[in-house]
Amino acid sequence: MKITKIKIKTNTKDYSIIIGRNLINKINKILKINNLSFEKCLIVTDKNIPNNFKKILYQNLRSKKIFSMDVIASEKNKNYNTVNKIHDILFKNRFNREDCVISFGGGIIGDIVGFASSTFKRGLKFINIPSTLLSQVDSSIGGKTGVNNKFGKNLIGSFYQPDLVISDINILNSLPKREIICGYAEILKSSIIESYSSFLYLDRNLKKILELKSPFIEKSIIKSCNLKKMVVQKDEGEKNFRKVLNLGHTFAHAYESTLGFSKKLNHGEAVILGIKSAAEFSLKKSFISKQTFNTIVNHIDKIGMNPKIKSFLKKKHASRILNYMKNDKKNNSNNINLILIKDFGKIKLDFQINSSNLKKYIINSLN
């Protein structure tokens, strides 16, 4: 099976994303080809990754001095406490900046481990082996790392690019269907940002992509990674253009925060509802044609999740939704910044709306 290598060049680091099947079995070879060497490594693993994958990784890294730590992937563990535990292992075992930390998990583990790597002695080697669809298409690329605290999600963090990303598609086979949809949300977002032809590919092959069939899943992952690469290379620090990647996310974060990150609505589902809200709002403001709006909404209806925002959120939630939108990191005044859709491949950045107008819209959408 073909292996794809995507090279990313940023202001701080150049690195590769390797995409294919059975890659963990070849990790030593991949490290060698990518000129990555180290004596010691700490592997921080998501507890839910099946043991057979863990065994393969450990066996293939036998030549190194390996330390390990398992973490339960939950937003509650995405905090300083877990970062401190990682740092303690590194200090106790005299890690230095030439040694390596490997994240073997989804976006939660990757964000924590990336942050711990960037802050340990101001940065040691960091390899990301993303194990969820979301992390393979989104969170493992671009260098955003971070943890939560009592004031909100991802509010503490750094930009720290990995030295290598290894996306082994076989690891996705053990993912629950809901988690596949979660990653699909970001694939859909990328296609809307990119072009109608990218979207059409998803629309025609939706079922095969969600069933992780080759070559459809590979192509979807590669396309999303390439889009993120293009955006990150243009605006690594999210000064302006990188905001396109937040399409649907200002609504999504407010929805999931309002529900207290309940299992009722996971992150990817919230992103899908967020994309729908952004499309509805774009239609209301006459940015998007009725036809493009219908095309997006009809696609969302076929994904296999409940697409009705009203099933998750009620009118009584409107003030809380609005407050979370106001607190979003992307806002710096009383106005709220929305990322809206003009067409496939055409995104409207920084649409400013005042909070009382937005509240009216939210109440109407929940009626």
Ligand SMILES: NC(=O)c1ccc[n+]([C@@H]2O[C@H](COP(=O)([O-])OP(=O)(O)OC[C@H]3O[C@@H](n4cnc5c(N)ncnc54)[C@H](O)[C@@H]3O)[C@@H](O)[C@H]2O)c1
């Ligand atoms: N850094 C970024 O640019 C960026 C971008 C998007 C999202 N994020 C962050 O990513 C996180 C969400 O990431 P996620 O969707 O990967 O969630 P996650 O890390 O919570 O993983 C989802 C679930 O899948 C389980 N899991 C992971 N790999 C598995 C496997 N191979 N088989 C079976 N189960 C497995 C996990 O234990 C967890 O229960 C959020 O915290 C979000 O803030 C970061």
